Amino acid sequence: MKAMLIALSLIQAAAPVSDGAQDATERSIGLRDRWQWLTRDIAFPAEWDSDGRHFHYRKTVAGGFAFVDVDAATQAKRPAFDAAALAPALARVLERPVDPLRLPFEHFAYQDGRGAIVAMIDYQPYRCTLVAPQCEKLVDRHRPRGFGVVRDLSVPALNDPQASPDGRLEALVIDDNLVVRDAGGGREHWRSADGSAGDFYDPESIAWAPDGRHVAAYRVQPGYRRIVTRVVAAPPGRVQPVLAEQLYPKPGDAVDRERPVIFDTASGRRTVVADTLFPNAYTLSNLRWRKDGRSVAFDYLRRGFDQAKVIAVDADSGVAHAAVTEDTKTFIHAERRFLHDVNDAGRELIWASERDGWRHLYLIDGTTGRVKRQITKGDWVVRDIAHVDDAKRRIWFSASGVTPGEDPYHKHWFRVDFDGRNLVRLTDGNEMHEASFSPDATRFVDVHSRTDRPEVAELRDGDTGRVIAVLERGDASALTAAGFRPPETFVAKGRDGRTDIWGLVVRPRDYDPAKRYPVIENIYAGPHDSFVPKGFWPFGGFSGGDKAMGMQQIADLGFVVVMIDGMGTANRSKAFHDVAWKNLDDSGFPDRIAWIKALAAKDRAVDITRVGIYGGSAGGQSTLNALLFHPDFYTAGVAYAGCFDNRMDKIEWNEQWLGWPVDQSYLDASGVVHAAKLQGRLLMVVGEQDSNVDPASTMQVVDALIRADKDFELLVVPNGEHAAGRTTGPVRYAQRRQYDFFRRTLLGEQTPNRNAR
Template sequence: MKRLSLIVFAIFMILPMQSQNITIEDYNRAVSFRYANYNNKTAFNLHTTVNWFEDKSGFWFVDFSKERKAYKIVNFKDRKVEDLFDHERLTNALNTIQNNEVHANRLELSNFEIKAKNELLFNFKGDAYTLNLKTYQLQQDEKKSKEDENEFETKSPDGKWIAYAKNYNLFIKSIETNEEHQLSFAGRKGFEYASWYGWYDKIEGENGERPKRFYVDWSDDSKWIATSIVDFDNAEKMYMLDYSIDSLYKPKLLSYYRGSPGDTTMVHIQPVFFSIEAKKEVKTNLPKGTHINFVSPQWMKQSGMMIASYLERGFQKGFVKRIDLNSNSVQALIKEESQTNIDNFEYRVIEEQEKLVFLSERSGWRQLYSVDYKGEVNALTKGEFYVNSIAHIDEKAGVIFILASGREENNNPYHQQLYKVNLEGELTLLTPENTHHSVSFSKDGSFFVDNYSTINTPTRTVLCSADSGKIVCNLTTTDTSEAEAMGWTSPEVFNLIAKDGKTTIYGAIWKPTNFDASKSYPIIDATYTGPHTQQFPKSFNRGFQNQALAELGFIIVKIDGLGTSGRSKEFHNHSYKNMGNNLEDHVLAIKYLEKKHTWIDITRVGIYGHSAGGYDTGRAMLAFPDFYKVGVASSADHDFRMEKAWWPEMYQGWPVDESYEAVSNITNAANLKGKLLLVHGGIDNNVNPSATFKFAEALIQADKDFDLLILPSQRHGYRGKSLNYFVKKRWNYFVEHLLETEPIWDFKWE
């Protein structure tokens, strides 16, 4: 009896000791590192957005500090940073309208434009004002009464014609004579001319109609119309039930047209073109496509000429063609082919040079090419580096500005820099700093603003000359002294050799601000291996991204393994038809970190992710059940066969084969060992919640213990109170099951 009493006493003593592992102060610190609570409150000017004036005279921006929110202007004539207005005087003027509710150091103003000399336009609380910068007289502008615009008709550029749809056909009407001309005749419900397919077109009820849509694209000379036939004849829908409407006591049935991988019962789209002079359709041999791979045309300046691009189903062949409607001829300019996939294909037309430029991975690395109107292709960049995007084109000079990563020696391969290249292939580096550069070009292309930083180097924002890259003036510098006083430090970057035994991969880890190297911490993998992007935190503003969860006593890690984007084509191809193995490098990296750091407890590994990251989380718990112990999977595509068609067909392949079955979380549900929380928005029309329900059913049939949270009113991204509720559930799920202590539910968000 005495021994039993001692055991009970020991247990009684242990329980409060465990509960002391986490406190309300830990939660308060976590809350302080949510975006709304740190951005420009304890960490200032992490990234500065500039707003270019329509008159091309300069731009305005906001410089944040602990003391004030300062609106600034740079005029291209003197290129100096000055106050956009006298903050105190404008505050006084606004307070005559707002009854002393406005404070000079926290003004909330937007949409500034130069109206005239000494006059400034801006918006305040939804109203437009004109400010006299000499007298500081403030005039509230009359709200412009919108003309009775009809979204179902479009006027020609020369103002002579109105195009509209009637009975699912295309008509035009002369504005001068009111004479009507029918241009198409085969239209009917479900086979609709002059329409477009909306990705999020919502249909309500059992016999509801999709929203009415109208689309035509006039040529600049008003002689031609491009539009499309949207064919719903055999298209199938996805469905949802909305239980969140207070006034209803039955769920509302919602649906939308969307195809899944391998489906033939999809919306189809056919490009069609009409001559206004002939009042009839001009036939081309451009193909009808599904809603994930239809033809995208754009007019050229020359009458009747256009460029059309499209990818074939499966994303292994792509074309860019020059169409001459005058002669009804089609000329192939670019043909892209891949044994895996063509991802993020991008091109631009440079009409003044009679060329197109485009980005292609045909060399094994994403490079910039030009092609003339005869179809002759020329490589403008060459090497083992990655061109991320075309930032700007000076058409007259034939100069292309590109953002590229991994070209310079000793640079992190994810850090991009700005270059300019001419049509002869002469390449010039414009941003030499060994950091990541995020740029925005002025409307005339003469200047660019550069936010440059690394995850460990604070952001500096500068105005630069586009011609030379020379810094013209400094705009803002990041200040994190307030956050640092709270104990914050930027994440630690690491690298290791990937599963292929030769390639360097990168990641970063976040530690709590009260980190103690003598303790042992669980580690959580914040995952998103979606092959269309990468997660390495390239810039300084990403340094706070995972700090909140870390404050609860965790190490958080982000890793880009083989198969993600932004590196070589060989690197990217590791995930093709192989997305079930995207986490192998994550496991390798966490084991590497455990060997490097004594304070990482590899027996307590968690994982969470949203969307494709939610799939990762489910996959981790099933494919590596002895490694990952706790997971939170939100809005996940747990079976690619139930997803929207384009994403799985791009990365898991088409036609659908047995590999889809092999990587499905649903078919592998019996492998679950750890604690798994599934979360989904009830009306998610991006990743339909059906796969989460089906995964839950598979777990039930396999007699597996798991948790399920449905947010009835939420779509793919969670908002408001539902977002806070989800974050609290995710935090506490890890606190309870990975930290193995009693979580706290009642804490404040501010």
């Protein structure tokens, strides 16, 4: 209570100003509503039916967007469904109005012979029938896992009997032991005898061999059940506060220990697989049987993210060997691991690796783990692997950085044979290409654009890249007439004086080069990706439209707004990425500062004596660290939902970049530990019910700032989630607070006393 009262007392109350100045923030925030539907483009790549005969996509239309279904053979188009009929059905289940032109989802998949669709809405799956539409929220019956590593034992596991390949038998777990019995709940053949509540067989891991001779499952020793408790201070429709609890493993916590066990189906003989090759696992993947039933495989990621393997186990003997081993002195980018088992036989594997300093594809001997051949090679990065054809021994993939002189983040699409020969480029032009391939890769939809070029969607041949048909051509004429101007792409050398750092510059629409403008950086420096938009600005779905629109809104208040991908972010070389290792306090600031100074040297209107910064989540942490570690350059910042102390945040994101066990690198990046260094002006915004980053992380910074007798501003959004104030909910209020904050701190303006109106 003391901390909240002190923080609230720090909110500045400014004197009333003229109506024109009072309306500046509101006018800027309203830009989204005025511009949002002025373009005509495709926001996302197409999605194909499983038979490859049709695909569908979403495109903007007057007042909103529509879903279009396309016959791949004839290119005939029709509405993907009756949106006017679907909207009322969705409104009933969501208990809120739904506009047919603004349906609350971006993607969907057909089901039941195109008689129904399934879509994600607010991170939950919903299913809607299309004839006499009715919608329902789908319930996931699987046992939840905290960030994938600790099972929530308060929720029963999905324990439906798993049928053997011939349908005669079924396996399930009873009293923590694996049981095999006749199908339909018949005679029990055998059950294990070593399961217990503290060392149980997981029914959701049961996997039958294709020949039915063996069945395997994981035996699990539970990890630490850390619970984060949040107070819901203003629950809707209620007076008294309530509590919310969440299973939330944090760095250093014990994770579930999993051990694969193989059973002979006929006898029940048990073989426990020794963990010699996979000790100290952070995660093990689902068990995968090879098609001959002689071996089972799984992926292993070592705690600390410095080793990954594919482990194959002989079903009869239980002897394991490493089919692939990937070691690094820093981190393995877990989300970018790729494995393809050629012919599902285990003899050859396609594997993505950064072992030569760039992410490339390798053909691995699955029996020895040795590299048979490096398939792709060069100072460029393999990005997405879309399709692997075992019969043709061919791979379709995207890559960036291939063309000298082009933006190194632009993706292009290629195909290549397993032996590295016949590398064929399927897309061209100095643009960003997002593609969606048919199930057999004979055709693909290519949506290409650039920050200054609207999207063009084309159906192309998957073998040659030849354009079969132009599906849609973006039109930004109305947007341009309304005053839109594309951002400037700017490149400058990084901290080493050699490496190109890429970013964007957004200026006010009434920009006057004779004036001087403060700079505001929109930062997100999470090592898991790169973040500067590359597709058409500002509304392309894969181009970072929300970032773009917000940057123009702020710029129009009288700022030059920039966004930069500094060292430590992904999609460049391994060395570029490794800057983040045990170094999250860095956030690429030496590159960012050098880049902004280079911009100012080119454009005298850029005033680097007044530099602000804002960001959310990891960007919120970087925002605070800018003020703590670089106060001579950054003087004002707005930090949304920051993971300000990595010991407080989710386990997998932080252990991946800072390692395990928890060490000094966690303290080096901590805004709590270094709070007393604050010199600039700070506004923090946090959602009370943030389930992504523990909101206590923000309050611990508040406590440390108060103890250090520092001035700051704090906005807590009741019932707000991780994106509180940035996307949905009370977004205009938080935006207004952010924009007014920068007007006061960087422009020296008096902002309105909005309580006086």
